[in-house]
Amino acid sequence: MNMLINGKKELKGQIEVSTSKNACLPILAASLLSDEPVIINNLPAIDDVEVIIELIRQLGVNVKMQEKTLELTGRPEQAAPPYELVRRIRASFLVMGPLLARRGSVRISFPGGCAIGNRPIDLHLKGLQVLGAQIKQLGGDIIAQGKLKGGHLYLDYPSVGATENLIMAASLAAGTTYIENAALEPEIVDLANFINSMGGNIIGAGTNIIKITGVKKLHGSNYTPIPDRIEAGTFMAAAAASRGDVTITNIVPEHLKAITAKLIESGAEIIEAENQIRVKGPHKIKPLYIKTLPYPGFPTDMQAQFMAYLSNAEGSSIITESVFENRFMHVQELCRLGASIKIEGRTAVVKGVKKLEGAIVKATDLRAGAALCIAALMAQGTTIITESEHIDRGYENLVEKLNSLGAEIIRKETKRCITV
Numbered sequence: 001m002n003m004l005i006n007g008k009k010e011l012k013g014q015i016e017v018s019t020s021k022n023a024c025l026p027i028l029a030a031s032l033l034s035d036e037p038v039i040i041n042n043l044p045a046i047d048d049v050e051v052i053i054e055l056i057r058q059l060g061v062n063v064k065m066q067e068k069t070l071e072l073t074g075r076p077e078q079a080a081p082p083y084e085l086v087r088r089i090r091a092s093f094l095v096m097g098p099l100l101a102r103r104g105s106v107r108i109s110f111p112g113g114c115a116i117g118n119r120p121i122d123l124h125l126k127g128l129q130v131l132g133a134q135i136k137q138l139g140g141d142i143i144a145q146g147k148l149k150g151g152h153l154y155l156d157y158p159s160v161g162a163t164e165n166l167i168m169a170a171s172l173a174a175g176t177t178y179i180e181n182a183a184l185e186p187e188i189v190d191l192a193n194f195i196n197s198m199g200g201n202i203i204g205a206g207t208n209i210i211k212i213t214g215v216k217k218l219h220g221s222n223y224t225p226i227p228d229r230i231e232a233g234t235f236m237a238a239a240a241a242s243r244g245d246v247t248i249t250n251i252v253p254e255h256l257k258a259i260t261a262k263l264i265e266s267g268a269e270i271i272e273a274e275n276q277i278r279v280k281g282p283h284k285i286k287p288l289y290i291k292t293l294p295y296p297g298f299p300t301d302m303q304a305q306f307m308a309y310l311s312n313a314e315g316s317s318i319i320t321e322s323v324f325e326n327r328f329m330h331v332q333e334l335c336r337l338g339a340s341i342k343i344e345g346r347t348a349v350v351k352g353v354k355k356l357e358g359a360i361v362k363a364t365d366l367r368a369g370a371a372l373c374i375a376a377l378m379a380q381g382t383t384i385i386t387e388s389e390h391i392d393r394g395y396e397n398l399v400e401k402l403n404s405l406g407a408e409i410i411r412k413e414t415k416r417c418i419t420v
């Protein structure tokens with residue numbers, strides 16, 4: 001599917017952010033921890049959420065979607081999620097902890113790498129072993145078995161996914177678990193709040209030591225996950241890059257501090273209110289030094305979007321990607337639009353150019369696709385983004401939302417051209 005964007009459009013108006021993809025995915029996995037009805041509200045209509053719901057359904061749980069509300073009931077009948085779904089999205093791996101906790105065994109394919117890196121799972125597995133799981137590898141799958149008991153875990157790196165998997169596994173383990181050097185992301189806090197709403201006993205989420213006291217059983221819940229801070233940040237960057245004036249609603253300002261600080265440093269004007277934020281773009285974008293870090297540092301999921309924004313700055317910016325080893329796939333595509341970017345290892349030097357020119361570019365991953373949309377809004381002329389399906393994985397109705405702010409974007413089905 002191609003996205004065709006006419007550039008030089010200033011975004012103006014108000015837009016509401018959807019519920020967080022990266023909160024919904026672990027919360028959906030955690031719904032496996034109870035047989036009782038779990039209701040999750042405001043689910044975003046995005047591909048990754050659809051994939052994990054299908055995976056949970058294929059595990060034997062009854063799923064019923066009404067508008068954006070999902071009801072999940074029943075016990076997972078089997079503990080071997082289908083290979084093709086696990087390979088499609090890495091977050092499928094988050095069902096490992098709940099399945100092991102519920103059924104005492106799980107067989108799951110290695111999640112595999114993706115465009116931004118090889119995405120290992122050693123921290124997940126090491127933690128589960130400390131909780132008493134025996135783990136072996138068989139034909140590309142991981143098999144984990146054992147009755148889980150509390151333990152003292154130390155994460156070598158504050159991995160979001162490992163923290164989430166281990167919180168879920170420990171929630172039904174016999175005894176108390178401590179996770180040290182845990183990830184601090186808001187999505188971790190949301191997951192802990194969700195499990196506690198089911199009768200769980202988790203304290204310290206959002207700090208680097210989380211204490212989980214295992215319980216015998218978890219009951220159902222009716223829960224609404226937090227808004228998507230990365231979608232909000234993407235709209236903030238788009239508003240600033242297009243030199244527009246956009247109010248973004250349904251946000252938690254606390255979650256956006258690093259993004260807000262960097263936009264202000266670049267010369268944008270930010271007006272914060274309770275659950276909304278207004279961004280007015282600068283006439284001249286000041287160059288920045290950015291280093292991506294685990295929360296509350298500057299989010300890696302915003303790195304590509306800011307690189308697009310800074311490609312038009314008055315001077316050179318330096319962006320260091322410290323979280324993933326290969327998250328610069330968007331650089332060559334931005335250069336096709338006229339950006340001047342040089343990569344040295346994990347650092348990109350972005351020399352601001354006067355203007356970008358529309359071109360045909362390719363979305364290599366979800367956030368790279370969003371970055372190309374931002375660059376296309378700034379560019380002279382028309383840009384075509386191919387493989388724009390990547391964007392649908394994590395942004396609900398992005399085209400409609402941007403067009404409601406004055407963008408001119410259309411989607412075009414592409415005929416698969418087979419080169420002979």
Ligand code: EPZ
Pocket residue numbers: 021022025090091117118119120121122123124125157158159160161162300301323324325366367394
């Ligand atoms: C989550 O991925 C997010 N995905 C990512 O968002 C986000 O970029 C990432 O956290 C970092 O914030 C979801 O929440 C579904 P990690 P996750 O484990 O859990 C290394 C997006 O665009 N690591 O914190 O996979 C790993 O290689 C996506 O929405 C190990 O070495 O991230 C990476 O370098 C992209 N061993 C670093 O930690 C492990 O066992 C961060 O990974 C696990 C991770």
